[in-house]
Structures are given as C-alpha cells and as structure tokens.
Amino acid sequence: MAISKNKLLKNVSGKIGNSLVVRQCGGKTVIAAAPTRRKSRSDPATTKRQERFRAASKYAHFALKDPGRNEIYAAACRGNQKPYHIAIRDYFKAPVLSDLRTSEYHGLAGQPLIVRATDNFMVTRVQFALLAPNGSFMETGEALPDINGVDWVYITLVNNRSLKGTLIRVTAEDLAKNKTTLEVVL
Template identity: 30%
Template sequence: MAKSENNEVMFGARGKVGNLVVFKNFANNQTVIAKRPRRPENLVYTEKQIKATQKFREGVLYAKAVISNPDLVATYQPFVKPGTSVYNLALADYCKEPEITLVDTSTYQGQIGDQIKVKAIDNFRVTEVKVSIFDATDVLIESGLAMLSTNNIDWIYEATTLNGNLTGTKVTAEAKDTPGHIKAETVII
C-alpha cells in the first residue's frame, strides 16, 4: 500500500485502475493506493458476519443522520482527531455499545440516601445511567437516573425508598450512549 499526501498529480484520484490497484481518499487530503481487493466467488457468510454487516449498515445510516444534524455535529466535533471526521466518529460510536464494568451495591443497605455505584464506559460517551431496584418477587421498589461523578466513569445513584428486606433484592443498571444503545447489568444482593 502506498500513500500520497498533497500530491497535485494524484489529488482527488479514486476508483480502480484496471484489475490492479484502487485509489482511496481520506479526510486529511491523503490518497492511498492499494492492491485491488478480491472476494472468493462462492463465499458463504456466517450468522455472525451477517449481523456485523447489518450493524455496519445501520451505523452508516446513523452517521449520515449525524452529519446532517448540526446539534449532533457539534456534539461529536470536539472529539474528532486529525485524519478522521464526525462521520467516522459517529459510525464507530454506533458500532460499539456501552459497557457496564461494575455495579457496586456494597454501601446499599435499603435506606434512603444509600448509594449504588455503576461504572459505565463507551468509546464515545455514556449519556445516562438508569438504576432500578426490585424486590425478591420482581416488584419494582424504585427507579431513577444516576449522576455522573467527577471522574466521568462512575455513576452514583442515591436510593429514595426504604427497602426493608434486602434478601433477593435485584439491582439493574442500564447505560445508554449517544446513538441510543442500552446495555443492562443486574446484580442480586
């Protein structure tokens, strides 16, 4: 693969030349010359590959919607690095769901004001974390939004309802990212 930056002869060149090479353009005025990709003729995709392709297609639609929405462009623009674009960042954000790495109920004793800590991360940004507390019979005791702590990773939820019986209590945390993906984790006390 060869790269050409700010080359007046190659500037804007794209597409394939015969069956040998292809020219690709990137956001930083860089033209890449690469060997033409080839696919096997009788290629059969696995279920996982089909799902990945579908997710990528949806991501492309999301990224196109982002670049046509000035408010979303303003959200992504400060995080764009050289060689990428808002479109690239939005596509990557869509393709990766948020993760919840910890639901810490060690300080929750069923009292009003007790805290539950949730660690939630995303490749771009987690926009909100919702915490729901259920009793042993799956009846909702309380639910609400956690507040982001100063480290931008931990979300803190303060209980607002008394829970007299902790045995079997389920705490569910749901993290939501900018494209709207929701990832949930449940712990049982």
C-alpha cells in the same frame, strides 16, 4: 499504499490503468492498488455482518444530520478521521457496566449506589431500578455522573425494609442508543 510527493499528481484523483488508484486524503496524494470485485458470499454469518454494518451506516448518516451529535462526533476526530467513522464505531460498541458498589446502601432513602459505566465513546445515561424480593418495583431513577467521569451515582428514594433478596438493575445507554444491563441480587 504509498504517499506521493510528485507535484504532477497534486490534486489528481482517479484510476491509472487497471492497477492503480490515486486519491487525495488529508491533504496528501495517496497511490494504492485498484480495488477488485470480490465474489459474493452468502453464508449466514456474512449476511448478518453486512446487515449490521448497513444499520451502522444508516445510524451514522442519521446522527450526522443532527447538529448536536455531528458536533460531538466531529470533536472526537483525530488526524484524517471523519465524524461518520466515529459514529459507526460508536454504533458497534455498547457500554460496559462493572463494579456495582452497594456497601453504603443499607435500605434507607438517601443512600448511594455507585456503578462504573464505560464506553468506547460516551455514556449518556445510567438508570437504576430496585425490585423487591417478590419482583415488584420499589423505585427507579436516573444516576448522575461522578466527578471522576466513569462512575455514576444513584441516590435511593425510598426505604427498603426487605434488603435481602432485593434486585438492583442498572441500565447504561450510549450516544448511539446501545444499552447494557447489569443485575445484582443483595
């Protein structure tokens, strides 16, 4: 791929013979080798990747029709990036949960549970669920983002008499609705 400064090619796009393609990208004239048709592969791994990319493309088209999401993705563009490509990248990466901090939780209502939730684009929601040792739900609720932008804080609502064996389930969601779950037993 080469960038042309030739004034004759300014605002020109198309194929030159069977070997070169001229296109406009970010206000620059780009000359590249003409694309070639590849032989179709039908192995299961390739088919799975193609299906996943098709789903990502559908998500990106859907997301860009929503003015709110379109604005968010457009704001993240740098250089020649397009909101469509940012949305596809977001679709492929789920949030990552780590560093669940329970040191300030002693089974009383009003105590914090803190988790680190990160994503390649944006974490939109983190939900906590506490289950008793027998598997019954004790409480569930939304965490709020901490001032540092990566930690999420949940304040417990009920007293927990059986702290040992309590299961804490944390679920994070990003703008593309990818979900990740982290479970810890106290």
